[in-house]
Amino acid sequence: MVLIGQIKWSALLLAIVVSSLCLALPLDDEREVLIRKEEMLQIGGELLLTEQEELANEKLKALKKVEINEAMKKNQFPPSMHFFRAKKLIEESKVFHVLKKMPKGAALHLHDFGILSVDWLVRNVTYRPHCHLCFTPSGNLKFRFADPAPPTPKPEDCSEWILLEKYRRQLQNVTEFDNSLLQNFTLVLENPERAYSDQAVIWTRFENIFITVDGLVHYAPVFREYFARGLQEFYEDNVQYLELRATLYPVYELNGQTYDQEWSLKTYQEVAQKFARDHPDFIGVKIIYSDHRMKDVSHIAKSVQTAMNLKVKFPEIMAGFDLVGQEDKGHSLWQLKEALLFPATQGFDLPYFFHAGETDWQGTPIDENILDALILNTTRIGHGFALSRHPMARNISWNRDIPIEVCPISNQVLQLVSDLRNHPAASLMASGHPMVVSSDDPSVFGAKGLSYDFYEVFMAIGGMKADLRTLKQLALNSIKYSSLSADKKKTTEEVWQKKWDKFVELAGQIKL
Numbered sequence: 001m002v003l004i005g006q007i008k009w010s011a012l013l014l015a016i017v018v019s020s021l022c023l024a025l026p027l028d029d030e031r032e033v034l035i036r037k038e039e040m041l042q043i044g045g046e047l048l049l050t051e052q053e054e055l056a057n058e059k060l061k062a063l064k065k066v067e068i069n070e071a072m073k074k075n076q077f078p079p080s081m082h083f084f085r086a087k088k089l090i091e092e093s094k095v096f097h098v099l100k101k102m103p104k105g106a107a108l109h110l111h112d113f114g115i116l117s118v119d120w121l122v123r124n125v126t127y128r129p130h131c132h133l134c135f136t137p138s139g140n141l142k143f144r145f146a147d148p149a150p151p152t153p154k155p156e157d158c159s160e161w162i163l164l165e166k167y168r169r170q171l172q173n174v175t176e177f178d179n180s181l182l183q184n185f186t187l188v189l190e191n192p193e194r195a196y197s198d199q200a201v202i203w204t205r206f207e208n209i210f211i212t213v214d215g216l217v218h219y220a221p222v223f224r225e226y227f228a229r230g231l232q233e234f235y236e237d238n239v240q241y242l243e244l245r246a247t248l249y250p251v252y253e254l255n256g257q258t259y260d261q262e263w264s265l266k267t268y269q270e271v272a273q274k275f276a277r278d279h280p281d282f283i284g285v286k287i288i289y290s291d292h293r294m295k296d297v298s299h300i301a302k303s304v305q306t307a308m309n310l311k312v313k314f315p316e317i318m319a320g321f322d323l324v325g326q327e328d329k330g331h332s333l334w335q336l337k338e339a340l341l342f343p344a345t346q347g348f349d350l351p352y353f354f355h356a357g358e359t360d361w362q363g364t365p366i367d368e369n370i371l372d373a374l375i376l377n378t379t380r381i382g383h384g385f386a387l388s389r390h391p392m393a394r395n396i397s398w399n400r401d402i403p404i405e406v407c408p409i410s411n412q413v414l415q416l417v418s419d420l421r422n423h424p425a426a427s428l429m430a431s432g433h434p435m436v437v438s439s440d441d442p443s444v445f446g447a448k449g450l451s452y453d454f455y456e457v458f459m460a461i462g463g464m465k466a467d468l469r470t471l472k473q474l475a476l477n478s479i480k481y482s483s484l485s486a487d488k489k490k491t492t493e494e495v496w497q498k499k500w501d502k503f504v505e506l507a508g509q510i511k512l
C-alpha cells in the first residue's frame with residue numbers, strides 16, 4: 001500500500017512537473033501573441049516605421065517613460081489634473097516640446113472666434129479709437145466700434161455705451177482693468193471646480209465669452225486681422241490646414257454699415273489665400289457654416305438653404321454645415337430632421353459635420369444625436385464623446401470610416417470628464433477607431449494651437465503604448481478625413497511628409 005502510494009505520489013509529481021514545463025511555453029506564447037495583437041489594433045499599430053523613424057521613436061518613448069515614471073512617483077500627472085493647473089507643468093514637459101515641433105497636419109474641429117490667444121484683443125483691439133463698451137446687469141461686457149455717431153441701436157439689456165478711451169482715462173489702475181478684460185475673454189481662473197459648479201454654469205460663461213467678444217471681432221478690420229493672426233498661431237504650432245466652424249454673423253464698419261454671410265465667406269477666402277501665398281507650406285482653410293442648435297426648425301431650415309446657396313457660390317472654401325451650442329440644452333438633430341433632410345430631397349450634396357454625443361447623459365434623445373448624425377450621413381462626428389457607449393453607432397462609424405473629432409481639453413474644461421486617462425476615446429484609440437485630434441476653442445481654454453491636445457492624447461488617452469506611430473497615424477488621419485479634394489489631399493500629404501522627415505531627423509538627435 002505504502003509503496004504503491006509512494007509510486008502514485010511521485011508519478012503525480014512527475015506529471016505536474018512535466019505538464020507545467022510543457023505549459024510554460026504555450027502560456028508565454030499566448031500572452032505574447034495577445035499583447036502583440038492589441039498593439040497592432042491600436043491607432044497606428046500597423047504602420048511600419050523607417051529606420052530614422054524607429055530611432056526617433058526610441059527617443060520619444062524614452063522621454064515619455066521618464067515623465068510617466070516621474071508622474072507616478074510624485075502622484076502628479078498633468079492629464080489627470082484640470083488643464084488650468086496642468087498647463088504650466090505641460091509646458092515643462094520635454095514630450096510637449098517635441099509635440100510642438102511635430103507637423104500635425106490638419107485641425108478639423110475649431111470655431112471662428114476661439115483660435116487666437118486673447119492678449120491681442122485686449123492690448124491692441126480695445127485700444128483702438130472709437131471702441132465703446134457697456135455693462136450688462138449680470139456683469140458681462142459688450143463692445144462696439146462706431147464713428148461719427150455713437151453705436152446704434154442702443155444696447156438692449158446693457159448700460160449706455162461708454163467710449164472705452166474715456167473710461168480708461170478715469171480708471172485708477174488700467175492694468176487691473178485690462179487683466180479683468182483678459183479674464184472676461186477666457187474661462188481660465190484659479191479654482192475652476194468652485195467657480196463653475198456644474199455644466200450649465202460653465203456653458204453660460206462659455207457662451208457669454210462669445211457674446212462679449214462679438215462686437216470686437218465682427219468689426220471689419222478686426223475680423224480680417226483676427227483670422228490672419230489665428231492662422232499664424234496654428235501655423236507656428238505646425239498645423240498645415242484648418243477647417244473652421246463659423247456662424248457668419250454680420251460684420252460691421254465704423255459707420256454702422258453691415259455685411260452679409262457672403263461677404264464674410266469671401267473675406268475668409270481672401271485672407272486664407274493671402275496667408276497661403278505668404279506661407280507656401282500652408283495649405284489653406286475651409287469653412288463649415290454653423291448655426292445655433294437652440295434655434296427652431298424653421299430657422300434652421302433657412303440656414304440649411306443659406307448653406308446650400310453658399311456651397312454653390314463658394315465651392316472652394318465652403319465645406320458644409322453644422323449646429324453649435326450646448327447639446328444638452330439645444331434641439332436634438334432628430335427634432336430638426338425636417339430641415340436637415342431637405343438637401344437630400346433636392347438631390348443636393350450638403351456635407352454635414354455634426355457635433356454629436358457631447359454629453360454625459362447616456363440614453364437621452366441628446367445622446368442619440370450620435371445615431372441621428374450617422375443616419376443623416378455626417379462626414380465626421382464632432383466630439384463623439386458618447387460613441388463608445390453605442391455599439392451600433394460605433395459599428396457604423398467604423399464600417400463607413402466616419403471619424404470622431406476628439407478635443408480632450410474642451411471635454412475636460414466643459415466638465416464631461418475630469419481625469420483624461422478616463423476619456424472614452426481611450427477605448428476607441430485602443431481599437432484603432434477612425435479619429436482626429438482637435439482643439440475646439442483653444443483660446444477660451446487658455447491653450448494655443450493643437451499641441452496641448454496632442455499632449456493629452458499622447459500621454460493619457462492613448463496610454464503608455466502610444467508612440468510615434470500613433471502620432472503619425474493621427475496626422476495622416478487629419479489629412480485623410482479633411483474635406484480637401486483627392487488631389488489636394490495628395491499635395492497636403494507631400495507638404496506634410498517633407499516636414500515630417502525633418503521632424504523625425506530632429507527627434508532622432510534628441511539627447512537623453
Ligand SMILES: *[C@@H]1O[C@H](CO)[C@@H](O)[C@H](O)[C@H]1NC(C)=O
Pocket residue numbers: 123124125127128
Ligand atoms: C494694433 O496693431 C496694428 C498692427 O497690427 C498697429 O498698426 C496698431 O497701431 C495697433 N494699435 C494699437 C492701438 O496698439
Ligand SMILES: *[C@@H]1O[C@H](CO)[C@@H](O)[C@H](O)[C@H]1NC(C)=O
Pocket residue numbers: 173174175176179
Ligand atoms: C495695478 O494693478 C496691478 C494688477 O492688479 C498691480 O500689480 C499694480 O501694483 C497696480 N498698480 C497700482 C499703481 O496700484
Ligand SMILES: *[C@@H]1O[C@H](CO)[C@@H](O)[C@H](O)[C@H]1NC(C)=O
Pocket residue numbers: 139141177180181183184
Ligand atoms: C469682466 O470685466 C469687468 C470690468 O472690469 C469686471 O467687473 C468683471 O469681473 C469681469 N468678468 C470676469 C468674468 O472676469
Ligand SMILES: *[C@@H]1O[C@H](CO)[C@@H](O)[C@H](O)[C@H]1NC(C)=O
Pocket residue numbers: 340341344375376377
Ligand atoms: C444618406 O446616404 C444614403 C446612401 O448614399 C442615401 O440613401 C440617403 O438618402 C442619405 N441621407 C441623407 C439624409 O442625406
Ligand SMILES: *[C@@H]1O[C@H](CO)[C@@H](O)[C@H](O)[C@H]1NC(C)=O
Pocket residue numbers: 391392395399
Ligand atoms: C459590426 O460590424 C462588423 C463588420 O465590420 C460585423 O461583423 C458585426 O456583426 C457588426 N456588429 C453588430 C453588432 O452589428
Ligand SMILES: [Zn+2]
Pocket residue numbers: 109110111355382440
Ligand atoms: Zn465644437
